[in-house]
Amino acid sequence: MPLAEITIGKGRPITFTITYLNAGVGAAACYLYNSQGLSPKEIVGTVTNNGDSQVFDVQEADLTGRLLFIRALVTPLKVPDVGRAQTLVKEPGGSGKNQLNDAELVTDMGKPADLRFAYQFK
């Protein structure tokens, strides 16, 4: 169940990375919700050079109580196989631990796995 709680310190920005595993290809969209789980705001990610992962920098003044939702579509290039992605939240200036989470699903090319992750900030 890829829903994790994370304690945020004072460090900014929060760096959020999603990595596509099982030698597959993926793409993700990331949204930050308010404390009521409403008013999602899209966070634009950058694709790293090798294409294996995407990095999102969350530049917000106060993340307390907010929810970060990420959705990834992942497909293997060789089929059928397992689509797998791993997310990592790094908090460079804070005291909380890095949060690692992953999800996977057997899938087929053209019908990718729809993997969802969420981080609830305390």
Added chain:
Amino acid sequence: MTIRRSKLRVAILLVSFIPLVVGAEEPSADAAGVLEVPNSPAFEALNVSPTKVLRPTTVKEFAFDVSSAIGANGPKPAFAIEFAPIWWWFVGKNTTLSQWRQNYSARFWSRMTISLATTSRDHNAVAIAEGLRIVLVDDFDPRWSTELETCVRNALQEAVRKLGPPADPRKAATEGAATMPATIDAVAECTKKHVADQRKSEGWQAAIAFAPVERTSASDGSVPGGWESFNAWSAISYGWTQRTLALLTARWSRDVNANKNTFTPAARLKLGDENQSFSLEAGWSLIRDAGCNLSNGVELAALYEQRLAATVFLDVKAGGTIGTLSPGADRISTSIALKFDTSSIPLFSYKK
């Protein structure tokens, strides 16, 4: 005691394979050299075409499937399983696409599949085949294609942004994962383009497979258990395009009970394109029987293939056999047939 030994032997075989198996893959589209080695050597060795093949993708599924194959009296007949558990463990699970491209070991393990099959024999005995297939080289593996990767990634990026944020993110996250309900057309288009491009490219392919077959003891004790046969395949090809290629194959099999060995190397040169092609084939069979007598034969054949429709081909084949394999003699043959994806209809046949 026999039952216990049979169950133990199956268990040992399964366990001994597990550390070896870290990979898997389906053959590439039009993968000539790779396809010459059977996808499921265990099924081929038993000469069975199981209607139901179990394909576990997790350790849990695998354990369940295997336990269902072993009954109170030992292994059950008519069981077929094929698995490629590289992604079950850390070796594959944490491999990204660029790591796969850079690391031969990851590629090697990812191209290994294991198949297991059982079938019934006389006196309630069960024959068990364990197949191992490794693709050593496959330049046509789609994972090599950066064009395909970029195309698919762009298609997925567009699709995921179209989905937008969920109304209830907590619920969506708790669900964790789901398969997309419909095919993403843009991804399917990427695949089509890749296959078309692949037919114009060149490269090497090589694969090997091995499948021993053993038999449990008869329930009445009249026939002892033991090895029944050993089978091995190999193929290497070089394609100037995927429709113009040179191919070398070999198959060896040993019938343990008859103490008979058969070795069959063959070569094929295929020239043409996806609509028509001309192939020259030369094969040699060498058989050594229990009395150490050798017999051999050479088969030469020419094949012309013309596409009539998307999946319908007209095949015209002429060939001859020379040697001591069949008493009686050398012979020639010609045939014309309509060939479909998985079957063919003979239209004309002549043998002398």
